Amino acid sequence: xxSISRYASLAAVAAVLATVPGSAQKTTGPKAQYSMxxxxxxxxxxxxxxxxGLGGLMGGGGDNYMLELKLTSAAPSPQQPEKADHFFLPAxxxxxxxxxxxxxxxxxxxxxxxxxxxxxxxxxxxxLMFWGCYTKAPKGQPFIIDFAKLPTAQMPANMPxxxxxxxxxxxxxxxxxxxxxxxxxxxxxKSGSSLRGEHRVASxxxxxIKFALMNDYMASLKVNPSEQLGxxxxxxxxVPTATGYVAWAMGGMExxxxxxxxVMWTSANSKDGGTGMDWLSPAEVQRQIAAKNILxxxxxxxxxxAEAKAAAGGMMFGSMNAFxxxxxxxxxxxxxxxxxxxxxxxxxxxxxxxxxxFMTGMGSxxxxxxxxxxxxxKPKACKGPLxxxxxxxxx
Numbered sequence: 001x002x003s004i005s006r007y008a009s010l011a012a013v014a015a016v017l018a019t020v021p022g023s024a025q026k027t028t029g030p031k032a033q034y035s036m037x038x039x040x041x042x043x044x045x046x047x048x049x050x051x052x053g054l055g056g057l058m059g060g061g062g063d064n065y066m067l068e069l070k071l072t073s074a075a076p077s078p079q080q081p082e083k084a085d086h087f088f089l090p091a092x093x094x095x096x097x098x099x100x101x102x103x104x105x106x107x108x109x110x111x112x113x114x115x116x117x118x119x120x121x122x123x124x125x126x127x128l129m130f131w132g133c134y135t136k137a138p139k140g141q142p143f144i145i146d147f148a149k150l151p152t153a154q155m156p157a158n159m160p161x162x163x164x165x166x167x168x169x170x171x172x173x174x175x176x177x178x179x180x181x182x183x184x185x186x187x188x189x190k191s192g193s194s195l196r197g198e199h200r201v202a203s204x205x206x207x208x209i210k211f212a213l214m215n216d217y218m219a220s221l222k223v224n225p226s227e228q229l230g231x232x233x234x235x236x237x238x239v240p241t242a243t244g245y246v247a248w249a250m251g252g253m254e255x256x257x258x259x260x261x262x263v264m265w266t267s268a269n270s271k272d273g274g275t276g277m278d279w280l281s282p283a284e285v286q287r288q289i290a291a292k293n294i295l296x297x298x299x300x301x302x303x304x305x306a307e308a309k310a311a312a313g314g315m316m317f318g319s320m321n322a323f324x325x326x327x328x329x330x331x332x333x334x335x336x337x338x339x340x341x342x343x344x345x346x347x348x349x350x351x352x353x354x355x356x357x358f359m360t361g362m363g364s365x366x367x368x369x370x371x372x373x374x375x376x377x378k379p380k381a382c383k384g385p386l387x388x389x390x391x392x393x394x395x
Contacts, residue, residue, distance in 0.1 A: 029344035032206035043357035065189040077205030082178040084203030093193035100178035124259035133302035221354040230306035242322040246276035251312020263312040268293040315361035324352035
């Protein structure tokens with residue numbers, strides 16, 4: 001699974017470091033950049049996503065850990081494809097190391113990095129956008145986009161050139177890079193593992209990277225939806241290391257392709273503030289809390305307006321992020337003398353978050369867990385004629 005997040009080029013990073021306002025210190029590098037994204041996942045469908053099958057899809061699915069690792073070099077690797085190893089302590093339960101591997105030379109871009117609009121039909125139906133934690137939608141909601149009234153869906157004549165540009169940009173992002181999970185190894189961490197302590201990343205094309213983590217996988221986030229005054233009340237447990245929360249939900253997907261209404265909702269307090277579906281730094285979270293686009297860490301409830309629930313037909317699939325801490329490392333240390341040039345060999349960024357999914361309109365089946373993070377009870381499923389469990393049934 002590849003991260004949605006994409007990094008700017010190392011050259012751009014170096015330029016930013018060299019021109020920080022108020023700083024006269026000159027820098028070079030970094031020669032290598034490492035990223036480590038750490039997620040605690042729970043809720044509807046998480047078990048299925050992590051290999052739990054139908055039981056994981058319909059039940060809470062338990063808690064799952066997910067790591068994404070990426071090593072990027074400022075200089076091309078003499079070895080193709082790029083290869084590296086991340087070495088863990090035994091408590092990580094990841095084995096001695098996991099292999100990071102880049103794209104083989106001449107290998108075509110993966111489908112998840114391509115976009116081919118050819119053959120797309122003209123969109124139908126409408127998009128109804130709701131936002132904010134309200135029992136009743138305020139005046140001005142929903143914001144409606146009528147797809148039929150949008151400009152023609154015919155693609156510009158120069159679209160193939162634009163597509164080539166997008167593919168080139170995707171290739172540039174992944175140049176001189178190796179990542180994990182990959183085709184050689186994708187087995188994710190086991191429950192009960194820990195990332196605290198020493199980490200080492202070694203390759204033939206970058207300096208050796210060593211750092212020690214103080215933080216660990218975040219506690220799981222459990223979201224419990226229920227009906228209240230015609231609206232959908234979301235309640236969740238307080239995650240100790242969370243810096244803020246954001247939730248979003250969608251409904252009407254089953255009829256959107258036939259020209260029906262697609263319903264979207266976000267907990268942000270403005271229709272243009274639906275941010276935070278992936279990662280936000282602690283500093284950015286604080287800015288977004290001030291802008292009321294992110295919920296503060298003290299908040300544990302939020303309502304999806306009754307109008308959004310009704311428009312979606314009662315059932316909505318939603319997700320929530322609990323943003324967490326971030327640790328940053330660099331080597332060698334920054335010189336104390338501001339006149340000295342800081343020649344950076346490598347930087348590393350480790351980000352943490354907890355993610356939960358939920359489904360409304362299904363009673364306790366839609367909850368990511370019980371009250372205050374207790375696991376939801378899984379209903380006993382009856383079996384159909386072919387011996388396949390019937391979701392939601394009770395014998």
